[in-house]
């Protein structure tokens with residue numbers, strides 16, 4: 001089937017197999033390897049992208065379902081050489097170790113902040129419960145998301161303008177209460 005998908009602001013038209021998963025289309029056809037595969041069974045959240053503004057696990061979406069849609073990956077977040085505030089907060093708060101979960105964590109975090117611009121710790125953990133991290137114990141991830149929220153609220157400065165930047169609302173998943 002021939003599909004056209006806008007990915008990180010660029011239109012791509014390709015022939016795909018009906019069974020091709022969106023994550024494989026992004027990585028293997030379009031070279032968007034910033035989106036990673038951790039499980040292929042919808043458990044880890046590492047493959048999270050935004051599909052028409054909603055966070056989705058791209059291993060659970062067929063490429064053909066994205067036909068005519070807009071996809072944002074972690075590679076499409078920076079603007080003019082500036083990291084997205086959530087990316088910057090992950091960096092500032094040492095919210096990653098191996099980094100494998102980070103693309104999905106960041107995409108889901110942006111989505112949860114679009115829904116709740118001022119989440120408390122519990123809300124962050126709930127919002128990220130579908131994204132698994134084997135390294136960090138989650139504490140610094142939660143700290144980073146709340147730090148980003150502070151920078152993204154209206155009146156927080158130029159970064160605040162990047163908040164919605166084309167990747168809208170979220171779905172719930174989460175960093176369960178461990179640490």
Ligand code: FES
Pocket residue numbers: 036037038039040041042043044045046047048057058059060
């Ligand atoms: S690779 Fe998609 S949820 Fe793990």
Ligand code: FES
Pocket residue numbers: 095096097098099100101102132133134135136
């Ligand atoms: S930083 Fe290694 S899995 Fe999260």
